[in-house]
C-alpha cells in the first residue's frame with residue numbers, strides 16, 4: 001500500500017548541510033498500523049511529508065497504492081493522493097468558514113459521495129469521534145482537541161487505503177485519547193487501512209501492530225511498552 005525505498009533527505013550545503021535520512025526503507029501493508037517514535041528533531045514530520053508526497057526526497061521514491069509520486073509534478077501528486085491518502089497533520093487545515101460537519105462532508109464529496117450521503121455519513125463520523133453535538137460549529141468555536149477529532153473524522157470518513165497521522169492524540173485528554181486510540185485500531189482493522197502515525201504517546205504506540213523508532217536517519221524496531229501508571 002505504501003512503500004518508501006532508499007529515501008535520502010538532505011537540507012543545506014557545505015558546513016550547514018544536514019542529512020536527516022540515508023537509504024531509509026519502509027513498507028506498510030493493508031490493515032497494518034505502524035507507530036513511529038523518535039526524539040524531537042529526528043525527522044518524523046519530515047518523513048511523513050515525504051510519505052504524503054508533500055515534499056520530495058533528495059533521493060529515493062515513495063509509492064502510494066502501487067504508483068511512485070511524480071517528482072516533478074505537484075499537481076499530479078495531489079491528484080494521485082486524493083481518495084488514496086487521508087492525513088491528520090499538526091496543522092490540520094480545517095476550513096474555517098465551514099462547520100465541522102461541512103468539513104467532513106466535503107472530504108466525502110471529493111471522494112465521490114452524493115451531497116445527501118456526505119452529510120449523513122459525515123454526521124455518523126462526527127458521532128464516532130464524540131462530536132455529534134458540535135456538528136454545526138465552526139472550527140474557531142471548537143477546542144484544539146475537538147478540532148483534532150474533526151480532522152480525524154475527515155481523514156477517515158472516505159476510508160482511504162492509507163492514512164498518515166502526526167501526533168493524533170497530541171491535544172487530547174487521557175480519556176479522549178483512549179477513545180481515539182480504540183477507534184483507530186478498530187477502523188484500520190475493519191476497513192483494512194494502512195496507518196502510519198507519529199506519536200510521543202507510548203500507549204498509542206503500543207496499540208499498533210508495529211513500532212519503529214527513527215534514530216540516526218534509520219527506522220529500527222522498538223518495543224513500545226506503555227509506561228506503568
Ligand SMILES: Nc1ncnc2c1ncn2[C@@H]1O[C@H](COP(=O)(O)OP(=O)(O)OP(=O)(O)O)[C@@H](O)[C@H]1O
Pocket residue numbers: 011012018020038039040041042043044045046047
Ligand atoms: N526545509 C528545511 N530546511 C532545513 N532544515 C529543515 C527543514 N525541514 C526540517 N528541517 C530540520 O530537520 C530536522 C527534523 O525536523 P522534523 O520536524 O522532521 O523533526 P521531528 O522529529 O518531527 O521533531 P518534533 O518531534 O520536534 O516535531 C530539524 O532539525 C529541522 O530543523
